[in-house]
Amino acid sequence: MSTRLALTFGLLVAVAACKGPTAETNTIEPIRLSSNEAEEGQVLFMRFCHSCHPNGDAGLGPSLHGFRHLSPAVHMQIRVGAGEMPAFHEELDSDDVDAILAFLRQLDQKG
Amino acid sequence: MRRAIAISSLIMSASACFHIETRLRQDAPDANERYVDASHVAVLRGFQIAPVASGLTFPAGITFDELGTPYVIEAGFSYGDAWAPPRLIRLEPDGRTQVIATGTDAPWTGVEYANGSFFVAAGGPQTSGKILRIDPSGSIEVLVDGLPGYADHHVNGPVVGPDGMIYFSQGVATNSAIVGLDNVEFGWVAQRPDYHDIPCQDVKLAGRNFETDNPLTPDPDDRAITGAYLPFGTPSQPNQIVAGAVPCTGAVMRVRPQGGEIELVAWGFRNPFGLAFAPDGKLYVTDNGYDERGSRPVFASPDWLWEVDTSQPPLWYGWPDYAGGIPLGDRFDKSTMKEPTMVLAEHPNKPPHAKASFAVHASADGIDFAPTDRFAPRGTAFVAEFGDMAPKVGRTVAPVGFRVVMVDPATGVISPFLTNVGDQSGPASRLKSGGLERPVDVGFTRDGESLYIVDFGILGVDEKPMPIKNTGVVWRATAIPSEAIARR
Numbered sequence: 001m002s003t004r005l006a007l008t009f010g011l012l013v014a015v016a017a018c019k020g021p022t023a024e025t026n027t028i029e030p031i032r033l034s035s036n037e038a039e040e041g042q043v044l045f046m047r048f049c050h051s052c053h054p055n056g057d058a059g060l061g062p063s064l065h066g067f068r069h070l071s072p073a074v075h076m077q078i079r080v081g082a083g084e085m086p087a088f089h090e091e092l093d094s095d096d097v098d099a100i101l102a103f104l105r106q107l108d109q110k111g
Numbered sequence: 112m113r114r115a116i117a118i119s120s121l122i123m124s125a126s127a128c129f130h131i132e133t134r135l136r137q138d139a140p141d142a143n144e145r146y147v148d149a150s151h152v153a154v155l156r157g158f159q160i161a162p163v164a165s166g167l168t169f170p171a172g173i174t175f176d177e178l179g180t181p182y183v184i185e186a187g188f189s190y191g192d193a194w195a196p197p198r199l200i201r202l203e204p205d206g207r208t209q210v211i212a213t214g215t216d217a218p219w220t221g222v223e224y225a226n227g228s229f230f231v232a233a234g235g236p237q238t239s240g241k242i243l244r245i246d247p248s249g250s251i252e253v254l255v256d257g258l259p260g261y262a263d264h265h266v267n268g269p270v271v272g273p274d275g276m277i278y279f280s281q282g283v284a285t286n287s288a289i290v291g292l293d294n295v296e297f298g299w300v301a302q303r304p305d306y307h308d309i310p311c312q313d314v315k316l317a318g319r320n321f322e323t324d325n326p327l328t329p330d331p332d333d334r335a336i337t338g339a340y341l342p343f344g345t346p347s348q349p350n351q352i353v354a355g356a357v358p359c360t361g362a363v364m365r366v367r368p369q370g371g372e373i374e375l376v377a378w379g380f381r382n383p384f385g386l387a388f389a390p391d392g393k394l395y396v397t398d399n400g401y402d403e404r405g406s407r408p409v410f411a412s413p414d415w416l417w418e419v420d421t422s423q424p425p426l427w428y429g430w431p432d433y434a435g436g437i438p439l440g441d442r443f444d445k446s447t448m449k450e451p452t453m454v455l456a457e458h459p460n461k462p463p464h465a466k467a468s469f470a471v472h473a474s475a476d477g478i479d480f481a482p483t484d485r486f487a488p489r490g491t492a493f494v495a496e497f498g499d500m501a502p503k504v505g506r507t508v509a510p511v512g513f514r515v516v517m518v519d520p521a522t523g524v525i526s527p528f529l530t531n532v533g534d535q536s537g538p539a540s541r542l543k544s545g546g547l548e549r550p551v552d553v554g555f556t557r558d559g560e561s562l563y564i565v566d567f568g569i570l571g572v573d574e575k576p577m578p579i580k581n582t583g584v585v586w587r588a589t590a591i592p593s594e595a596i597a598r599r
Contacts, residue, residue: 026532028155046467046523051413054470055527057536058509060411084410 033106041103044096048088056107061085065108071101145569145582148545152586153532155517158486160529160588163563164202167583168195170565172477173554174224176247181554181563182224183585187217188235189567190500191576192298199229199245202585212249216241218265220384221279221477221552225271226368232266232279234258236299240266240358242279242366254370258358259284259309262299264382264399268363272421273392276365276374280396282382283361284308287439288339288431288454289321291406295343301327305342311359311378311425314340315456318349321406337406339431339454350456361430363396363419377419379427379462385478385552390490394419395466395520397475397494400434403505407431407454409439410505414475415465416492416518429462431455436464467523472499473512477552483559485590486528492518493528493562495550498538500572510537515550515564529564529588540569548582562588 033039045056052061061084078097081087092100147162154160164183171186180201187197197219199212216233223230227247234240240258245251254277260266264282272278285294288308294300304327316339325335325344338347358364362378363386376394385397396417401409412434420426432439432453440452469475474497481491498512514530531539531546539546552565568582 026150026153028153028527028530030156031526042524043522046525050525051468051471052411054473054511055525059473059511060471060505060507062508086411 031107033103035102035106037099038102038106041096041099041101044092045100045103048091049100052085056104064104074101145540145548145579145584146545147584149586151532151539151544151546153527153530154588155528157591158528158588159591160564160586162584163206163587164208164585165583166581167200167208167568167585168580169193169218169567169578170551170583170585171218171220171567172222172552173563173565173585174222174229175554175556176224177557179556179558181556181585182211182222182229183565184219184222184231185583186219186567187214189218189570189576189578191570191578193578193580195580197233199231199249211247212245212251214243214251216243219243220265221268221270221386223269223271223277228368230254230269230271230277230368232268235260235265236262236302240281242266242269242277244368254368255279255366255373259360261303261306263294263297264360267382267384268386270386270388270394271368272365272388272394274421275368277368278363278365278376278386278394278421280363280380280383280386281358281360282384282399283380283430286402286405287407287409289337289406290341290343291321291337292323292326293405295326300343304344307342308340308361308431309359310340310353310355311357311362311375312355312427312459314353314355314459316340316347316349316351316353317452317454317456318347318351319452319454320346323406347454363394365421375425376421377417377426377428379430379433379459380417381430383417384476385494387478387480387492389480389492389520390482394421395478395480395492397469397478398428398465399474399476400471402472402503404503408505409434411471413471414469414473416467416469416475416478416494416520416523417463418466418520427459427462432458433462435468436462465523466520467518467525469494469496469516469525470511472501472504472507474498474500475512477550477554477565479553479555479562481559482555482557485559486555486562486588487517488519490520492520493553493555494518495553495564497549497551497567500576503572503576509535510541513538513547513549515547515553529586538569540571547586548584560589564588 056064079089169186172184185198197214197217201209216238221232229245231243240260242255244254262284268279325333335344336346340353361380363376382399383396398415400412477495496512515528538548549567551567564586566584569579571577
C-alpha cells in the first residue's frame with residue numbers, strides 16, 4: 001500500500017471515528033437486515049471485524065460508520081491491511097467484503 | 112512509516128472527538144459520588160430498565176431462590192487493592208437489603224442458588240481459591256479448597272449443571288504464561304516468588320525465555336530470565352516437561368454438591384469468568400482474552416464465548432499459544448512488532464474456534480441465557496461487558512464495553528441490549544451521566560420475565576485501578592407491556 005493511500009485512509013479514519021458508538025436516545029433499535037447478502041455480511045463482520053470495531057463503532061480500531069461511500073478503499077484496507085490492521089486476504093474474498101459492506105450500509109441506514 | 116501514519120491517525124481521531132465528549136460534563140457530580148438515572152440507559156426497543164438497589168460495594172454476581180427472590184454477592188475486593196468484607200445479600204421487594212452471610216475469602220466472584228444452598232466462588236490474593244456453600248441462615252461451609260487463584264485471576268462461576276455437578280473455573284496466573292514485571296507490579300510475585308501457572312496436563316515447552324529486570328534482588332543491574340509455566344527468574348529448556356495437575360489454572364472444573372474429588376472439564380482458557388448452561392444443556396463460557404502487557408504482550412486479542420461439551424474428555428482451548436482458535440503470531444503481533452511465538456513445543460489438541468468474539472478489552476463477564484422467548488429467542492445469551500481497563504491492558508481508540516449484549520451462539524452475532532445514552536461510549540462516571548458503570552453479571556428470573564444486571568460500580572483506571580466503594584447498583588430490565596408500546 002502506498003504512503004499516500006495510507007495517509008488518505010488515516011484521515012478518513014479520523015473523521016469517521018467521531019461517529020459516536022452509543023445510542024442517541026434511550027431506545028436501541030433492533031437490527032433488521034433486508035437482504036441475504038447483508039445477513040451473510042453480518043456473520044462475517046462478527047467473525048473478523050467486530051472485535052476491533054464493535055458493532056461498527058470505535059473500539060480498539062476506529063468507527064466504521066460512514067464508510068459506505070468508500071468501497072474501493074475499504075476493499076483494499078480489508079484485503080491487504082494497513083498500519084496495525086491485519087490483512088484478511090486469506091480469510092475473505094471479494095464477495096465476502098461486499099457482503100460486509102452491505103451489512104455496514106444497512107447498519108448506517110438504521111442508525 | 113505506515114505504522115507511524117496509523118498512529119498519528121489514531122491520535123487525530125482521539126483529539127478530533129474531544130469536544131464531543133466534553134458536552135456531557137457540565138453537571139459533573141463529585142468524583143466519589145454516583146447518581147443513578149435509568150433514563151440515561153438506552154434499552155432495546157420494547158424493554159425498560161430501573162434500578163432496584165444501589166450503594167453496594169463491588170457487587171459481582173446474582174442468583175435467585177425458588178421463590179424468585181434475588182440475592183447478590185459483594186466481592187469484598189477490587190483491582191486497585193481495595194478491600195471490604197465479602198457478603199451475600201438478599202434484595203427485598205421494597206428496595207431494602209438484608210445481609211445473609213459475611214465471609215473472609217475475598218473476592219467472591221460468583222454465586223448460584225440450587226437445592227436450598229448458595230454456592231459461591233471465593234478466594235484470591237490472600238487466601239487459596241474456594242467454592243463455598245452457604246445455607247439460607249448464613250452458615251458457610253468450604254466445599255472446595257486449594258484452588259490456585261492467588262495471582263492475576265481468581266476462581267469464577269459457579270453454576271450447577273443438568274447433571275447436578277457444581278461447575279466452576281479458575282483463571283490463569285499471568286497474561287500469557289510468563290511471570291513478568293506486570294505481575295511484579297500487581298504485587299503477588301514478591302509475596303509468592305515461586306508461583307506460576309499450572310497446566311492441567313503435562314506440557315512440553317519450546318524453551319522460549321523472556322528477559323526482564325529483576326526487582327526481587329537489591330542489585331539494580333540484575334536480570335531475570337523466565338520461561339513459561341515457571342516461576343519468575345526461572346528459564347525453561349527446549350522439550351522440558353512441566354507436570355500437569357488438577358486443580359490447575361485456566362480451566363473449567365467440577366465437583367459434586369457434597370464436595371470431594373475435583374474433575375477437569377476443559378482447559379486452555381485464559382480467564383473463564385462466566386459460566387452458564389443453555390436451555391439445551393450445553394455449557395458456555397465467557398473468556399477474557401490476552402492483554403497487551405508483560406513479557407509476552409498480545410495485541411488485539413478479543414474476549415470469547417466458548418461452547419464446552421461436558422460429556423467429552425477434557426479439551427484444550429488454546430491458551431497460551433492460541434487466541435480464539437487462531438495461533439498467536441498470525442494476527443496478534445502488529446503493535447509491538449514482536450511475534451509472540453509459541454511457548455509450547457507440542458499442543459494437546461487443535462483448539463476449537465470460539466462461538467463468538469467480543470470486542471478487544473470489553474471484558475465479557477457474566478452470562479445467562481434467555482429461558483423463554485420473552486426477551487429474545489430462547490437460548491440467546493445475554494452477557495455483561497464490564498468495560499476496558501485501558502491503558503493498563505492496552506490502549507483503545509474509544510472506551511470499549513460498559514454495556515450488556517445479546518449473543519446468538521449459532522451465528523456469533525452480537526448486538527446491544529443495554530448501553531449508555533449519548534454519542535460517546537464509556538462508564539457513566541466518565542460520561543457524567545446516571546447510566547451504566549461496569550456491568551459484571553446478568554441473571555434471568557426463572558420465569559424469564561425479568562433480567563437483573565449487576566453493576567460493579569465506579570472503577571476508574573489511571574496509573575492504577577481506582578475503585579470507589581458504595582457505588583454498585585443492581586438494575587432490572589423488563590418488557591414494556593404491549594399496550595404501553597402502542598401508546599408511544
